[in-house]
Amino acid sequence: xxxxxxxxxxxxxxxxxxxxxxxxxxxxLQILLFLLFLVIYVVTMAGxxxxxxxxxxxxxxxxxxxxFLGNLSCLEICYTSSILPKMLASLLTGDRTISVRGCITQxxxxxxxxxxxxxxxxxxxxDRYLAICKPLHYTALMNSKFCIKSVAGSWISGFxxxxxxxxxxxxLTFCGPNEINHFFCDLxxxxxxxxxxxxxxxxxxxxxxxxxxxxxxxxxxxxxxxIIATILRIPSTTGxxxxxSTCSSHLIVVTIFYGTLVTVYLLSDSDALxxxxxxxxxxxxxxTPLVNPLIYSLRNKEVKVxxxxxxxxxxxxxxxxxxxx
Numbered sequence: 001x002x003x004x005x006x007x008x009x010x011x012x013x014x015x016x017x018x019x020x021x022x023x024x025x026x027x028x029l030q031i032l033l034f035l036l037f038l039v040i041y042v043v044t045m046a047g048x049x050x051x052x053x054x055x056x057x058x059x060x061x062x063x064x065x066x067x068f069l070g071n072l073s074c075l076e077i078c079y080t081s082s083i084l085p086k087m088l089a090s091l092l093t094g095d096r097t098i099s100v101r102g103c104i105t106q107x108x109x110x111x112x113x114x115x116x117x118x119x120x121x122x123x124x125x126x127d128r129y130l131a132i133c134k135p136l137h138y139t140a141l142m143n144s145k146f147c148i149k150s151v152a153g154s155w156i157s158g159f160x161x162x163x164x165x166x167x168x169x170x171x172l173t174f175c176g177p178n179e180i181n182h183f184f185c186d187l188x189x190x191x192x193x194x195x196x197x198x199x200x201x202x203x204x205x206x207x208x209x210x211x212x213x214x215x216x217x218x219x220x221x222x223x224x225x226x227i228i229a230t231i232l233r234i235p236s237t238t239g240x241x242x243x244x245s246t247c248s249s250h251l252i253v254v255t256i257f258y259g260t261l262v263t264v265y266l267l268s269d270s271d272a273l274x275x276x277x278x279x280x281x282x283x284x285x286x287x288t289p290l291v292n293p294l295i296y297s298l299r300n301k302e303v304k305v306x307x308x309x310x311x312x313x314x315x316x317x318x319x320x321x322x323x324x325x
Contacts, residue, residue: 047293048073103185116158122216
């Protein structure tokens with residue numbers, strides 16, 4: 001049987017495609033939205049790729065902190081690429097259809113990467129806690145074996161844990177309507193499209209969100225609370241201001257990411273919040289991958305020095321090549 005938008009099975013009409021409405025309620029702003037999200041995507045990709053290249057190329061950045069930052073940038077590249085290209089294509093062509101399998105696949109990668117980011121951010125906060133609060137024990141505790149295990153555990157737990165939800169979602173049937181009022185395939189909109197019993201899936205999703213969202217967030221809050229307490233004991237006013245500036249920037253990004261994530265996945269049952277899910281999703285799905293390289297890396301002195309030297313090497317190489325030719 002040829003795959004179409006609908007498929008007859010017994011007395012039910014099963015859906016084979018969804019329509020992602022996205023920002024279709026703003027028809028006059030489609031081109032403007034396309035340009036806006038295109039710029040965001042290009043800047044996000046360029047910033048994160050630049051950080052990965054600097055961390056790999058500069059031996060001075062081969063430290064635990066920059067190892068974690070490099071992994072975060074790799075994650076953000078994949079994270080933003082799981083949703084923005086499809087949304088940009090929809091805004092440009094007007095084709096908002098996506099197959100059911102494609103929709104579930106998109107959620108798998110997006111959900112896995114979001115879960116991985118929760119774990120990775122908590123590991124990064126623990127790294128900063130050890131560096132500031134336990135400097136004498138930092139080298140022994142934050143060794144290469146621990147760093148690799150922490151990062152590998154974050155990636156593996158993210159992709160394995162979401163696979164349970166994906167298996168349950170693959171058993172669902174969808175029999176109309178087929179319009180998803182969102183710009184990508186997220187968990188709640190997919191569940192709302194199903195005509196199957198989704199109680200067990202919703203319970204499993206709640207448990208998953210509770211385990212992989214709240215504990216890492218509490219670990220980060222605890223780490224930064226200890227960091228701030230330590231900073232307050234720094235005698236130098238300049239040192240305190242510099243440390244507070246860095247920590248406050250990190251906390252702002254983490255609060256936006258976790259605040260919107262918790263709102264969408266744990267508190268989205270009310271009608272008022274459900275209407276705002278699309279807006280909240282822009283923050284944790286589009287905004288944080290854009291600002292993370294700016295907050296976590298490009299403001300660091302070591303990264304600035306490495307970037308300046310890389311630019312100088314490029315111009316020296318370019319000029320020498322131009323002269324020799």
